[in-house]
Amino acid sequence: MKNIIKNKTIYILGMLFVLFGCTNDLNIDAKDPNVLLVDDFYSSPESYKEGLAGVYGNLSLTGASGPGSSNISGLDAGTSQYGRGFWNLQELTTDEVKWCWENDPGLRGLNRNTWTSDNVVIRGFFGRCMTEVAFVNEYLRQTSDAKLDSRGVSTELRNEIKTYRAEARFLRALAYYHLMDLFGKAGFVTENDPVGAYQSPEYGRPELFAFIESELTAIIPDLKNPLQNEYARADKAAAWMLLAKIYLNAEVFIGEKKYDQCISYCKDIINAGFSLTPVYANNFKADNHTGAARNEIIFPIVSDGVVTQNYGPTTVMVNAQVGSLEQNGADFGVAGWAGGLRVTKQFSETMLNGDYNDDRNTIISKDRTIEMTSMDNYGTGYVTAKWSNKTSTGANGSATEIVDTDFPMFRLADVYLMYAEAVLRGGNGGSLTTAKDYINLLRSRAHNTKLITVSNLNLDLILNERMVELYGEAHRRQDLIRFGKFTGGTYNWSWKGSVVSGIAISDIYKVFPIPRASIAANPNLKQNTGY
Numbered sequence: 001m002k003n004i005i006k007n008k009t010i011y012i013l014g015m016l017f018v019l020f021g022c023t024n025d026l027n028i029d030a031k032d033p034n035v036l037l038v039d040d041f042y043s044s045p046e047s048y049k050e051g052l053a054g055v056y057g058n059l060s061l062t063g064a065s066g067p068g069s070s071n072i073s074g075l076d077a078g079t080s081q082y083g084r085g086f087w088n089l090q091e092l093t094t095d096e097v098k099w100c101w102e103n104d105p106g107l108r109g110l111n112r113n114t115w116t117s118d119n120v121v122i123r124g125f126f127g128r129c130m131t132e133v134a135f136v137n138e139y140l141r142q143t144s145d146a147k148l149d150s151r152g153v154s155t156e157l158r159n160e161i162k163t164y165r166a167e168a169r170f171l172r173a174l175a176y177y178h179l180m181d182l183f184g185k186a187g188f189v190t191e192n193d194p195v196g197a198y199q200s201p202e203y204g205r206p207e208l209f210a211f212i213e214s215e216l217t218a219i220i221p222d223l224k225n226p227l228q229n230e231y232a233r234a235d236k237a238a239a240w241m242l243l244a245k246i247y248l249n250a251e252v253f254i255g256e257k258k259y260d261q262c263i264s265y266c267k268d269i270i271n272a273g274f275s276l277t278p279v280y281a282n283n284f285k286a287d288n289h290t291g292a293a294r295n296e297i298i299f300p301i302v303s304d305g306v307v308t309q310n311y312g313p314t315t316v317m318v319n320a321q322v323g324s325l326e327q328n329g330a331d332f333g334v335a336g337w338a339g340g341l342r343v344t345k346q347f348s349e350t351m352l353n354g355d356y357n358d359d360r361n362t363i364i365s366k367d368r369t370i371e372m373t374s375m376d377n378y379g380t381g382y383v384t385a386k387w388s389n390k391t392s393t394g395a396n397g398s399a400t401e402i403v404d405t406d407f408p409m410f411r412l413a414d415v416y417l418m419y420a421e422a423v424l425r426g427g428n429g430g431s432l433t434t435a436k437d438y439i440n441l442l443r444s445r446a447h448n449t450k451l452i453t454v455s456n457l458n459l460d461l462i463l464n465e466r467m468v469e470l471y472g473e474a475h476r477r478q479d480l481i482r483f484g485k486f487t488g489g490t491y492n493w494s495w496k497g498s499v500v501s502g503i504a505i506s507d508i509y510k511v512f513p514i515p516r517a518s519i520a521a522n523p524n525l526k527q528n529t530g531y
Contacts (some may be wrong), residue, residue, distance in 0.1 A: 001110035022444035042142060045157050051142065051187030052164045055135045055171055056233070058082060058128070060310045061299045067402060072131065075124045078311040079105070082132070082299040083407050086312035089182055089512065090474040094486075095346045097472065099320070100339055101374045110373070112498035115504045116530050117513035122166030124474060126183060126515050129175040140165060147268045170234040172243070173215045177242060180208040180253060181214045181478060184511040187522050205253045216243050226272035230404070232287055237272050238299040240265040241410045248418050252482055256451060259427025264420040267429070274298065274412045278357045280446050283411065284314075286386045286397035286404035288331065293392075298410040304458040305389075305399025314405040317341065317387040317472055323379035325367055333389035333396040335404065342381035347467070356449035356468050360384045361401035371495050381494075386472055413442055413469050421462045432457060442469055459483065475477040481510055506530060 016446030041047055062077045063069030063139035070080040078084055092099055093098040102108040105122035115122060116339035141147070143161050147427050152203045153161070170376060186208065187200035203211070216239045223229075225235035239495030246253065247262035277283050277292040288297065302308050320340025322329040332354035343363070362385040372381030389405055420435035431438035432454045440451045442465070452461070463483050466475065495503035508530030519525045 004023050009303050011502055012525060013224040015509070024026075025347065028131075038142060039151070042147075042151060045154075048157070048161050048164060049140055052168060053491075054131070054420075055139050055168050058135055059074070059134050059171075060303065060308050060312060062310065067311055072124065072127045075120065075127070078316075079120055079124040080128055081310055081312045082125070082313040083314075083409075084316060085121060085128055085378055086178060087316070087407075087474045088121050089125055090148060090477045091472065093346050093497070093509075094476040094480055095478045097341050097343050098348070098372060098375065098381070098495060099468075100342055100378065100381075102131055102375050107158045110282065112495050113509055114498050115512065117516045122512050123515035123517055126512075126518055129179050130518075135192070137189060137191040139168050140251070141195075144191075155335040162222050165225060166219040167221045167234045170223070170239055171193045173212045173239075174242060175245065176208050176295065177212055178206050180212070180246075181249070182512050183513060184528060185514070185525070187525055192528055198522075199524050202524050202526060209250070209377050210256050213243065226269070226274065227295070231294065232300050234299060236276070236286045237269050239299055240268045240272075241415070242414070243299055244269070244418055248292065248401075248422060249478065249482055257426070259422040260421040260429055262434075263419060263427045263430040265335045266422070266494045269298065269412070269415045270419070274415075276412060276441065276445050279392065281386075281388070282392045284405060285392050286389050286395075287393075288408070289406050291392060296412045297406070297408040298412065298415075300408050302406050303403055305397050305402045305404050309399075311402070313401045313407045313474070314387060315401070318389050318405060319401065321384055321387060323364060326364060326383070328364075328385075331385070331390075332387070333400070335400050337452065338411040340380075342383055344373055344381070346493040347471070348374075348382045350464055352468055355464075356448065357450075358443065358446035360446045360448075360468050370436055371500070373500055375495075384472075414466075414473075414475070416442060417466050417469065418467075418500075420457070421459070424457060424459055424462060456530040485512060 029481065040053070050530045060467045062081050068077050070077045072075060072080045088107070088110055091097055092107065092371045093113060095151070098111045099107045103113060109115035109119050110121060143165055148161065149160055176186060185202055185204045188203035188207065188211070189198065189200040220236055220239050223239055226235050229235040244262050244265040247258040247265065250256050250258035275292070275295045277296045282291070282293050283286060283296060289300070289302070301312060303310055303312050311362055318332050319329070319337040321332050322332065322334065322336030322338050324339030327338060329338070348363055348365070349521065350356070351363050363382050365382045365383060367379065368378045368382050370382060381428045387405060389403040391397070416438035419430055420438055423430040423432060423435045436452055436454050436457055443451055464481060466479050485491040487505050487507045487509055490501030492504070494502060497505045511528050513528055513531035514525050519527060
């Protein structure tokens with residue numbers, strides 16, 4: 001959506017915060033002086049697409065005054081950015097990476113699995129998801145048949161708006177999916193509910209799962225075919241991907257096996273014309289919205305050093321992977337925040353065990369110890385070099401801090417791995433031979449000569465393959481929970497439970513607490529067990 005989210009979309013987003021932000025599940029700071037009346041805004045045919053851009057913009061942008069502003073009261077821009085909050089919760093809580101500046105609010109608790117309901121990062125992401133729901137709901141209200149009739153909208157434009165509405169509903173389903181996964185519940189509100197001081201009912205995982213499933217299947221006919229929409233706008237493949245995700249995790253979410261359905265939707269995506277980028281690293285560079293990477297990335301969160309500025313996950317990862325010892329920011333096209341991110345011993349051991357001597361292993365270990373014995377000792381723990389603000393041809397991005405690199409929330413490589421896992425877990429409609437072939441495609445793309453046979457296939461291999469292929473892409477917490485290795489003590493990692501060598505943690509940590517502020521605003525929300 002770099003061709004839709006322009007500078008004026010920051011203005012539109014600020015207006016949307018004011019118009020759409022009336023929900024008791026968050027606290028919106030409505031101080032934008034450039035407020036338009038709704039009917040004035042929707043006075044031109046172009047406004048319906050611009051309004052949709054504002055809904056998409058909530059994934060990347062945080063406020064109406066540029067990347068340093070936030071329209072969620074009490075939260076700074078970094079804390080409240082959708083992709084960054086999602087990344088923090090899915091990555092820092094696991095065996096992949098740690099944020100070493102633990103004075104940054106909320107991050108120590110995530111690093112060490114000791115978070116509480118007052119954690120500001122948790123609050124920020126819960127609020128940002130509910131903001132997205134509010135944006136979608138108001139957009140759907142403003143594009144109802146009755147509204148379009150009152151404005152005399154043409155039949156031709158109505159056909160376009162039908163697709164816009166389907167995309168907005170996808171974004172709402174995505175937000176509810178993240179709330180279901182991370183929090184296990186949410187306040188449920190749609191465009192049919194009152195605006196203003198409305199306290200939404202609580203939906204748990206069974207209700208959210210059913211809504212997401214029915215919503216996605218309903219909108220698929222109205223979405224554009226795969227690879228036929230503008231970049232970063234949802235198409236049928238994005239909806240198929242989200243359905244495949246809920247089915248792969250259905251045992252966790254609702255206690256039911258739905259691997260057959262996961263395989264079916266994975267096959268739909270695989271047969272839709274997507275292809276692996278020949279060069280693995282090009283998925284994570286400043287021009288990953290163009291060229292071959294465009295055919296692997298199914299749905300991204302956009303970033304741009306000039307146009308779509310945000311302190312989102314790619315800006316964080318590119319700058320913070322710069323080593324304090326190495327001072328290697330120039331290698332990635334940034335000045336860098338030296339020392340922010342280091343990886344755990346367990347991550348490094350997986351990467352260095354001999355099976356993954358390939359392009360995906362970007363560990364930098366020289367003059368470092370493998371164990372991160374101290375967050376403050378920047379020579380302990382290895383660093384990685386996966387993300388870059390340089391293009392595939394070696395040119396620098398458009399700025400030296402906020403990067404041009406988009407965050408690939410969904411990409412084809414993940415589909416191959418989901419297919420293989422669902423087959424191994426007993427799903428019908430796939431084959432072990434095809435699963436093996438998909439894993440070998442990923443290894444071959446990375447120039448790994450250790451190809452596997454069907455006899456090598458097992459769930460432990462799949463979990464390792466997912467780490468090696470997808471690290472830093474905000475999958476790891478969900479993966480560890482699905483494989484039964486996140487809580488308890490069967491698998492420990494550095495700083496799990498706030499101990500260097502790692503200790504067992506309680507099952508309560510499989511979901512995050514509902515933020516205290518959200519419960520205060522909506523008493524229908526009940527706190528998760530143990531918090």
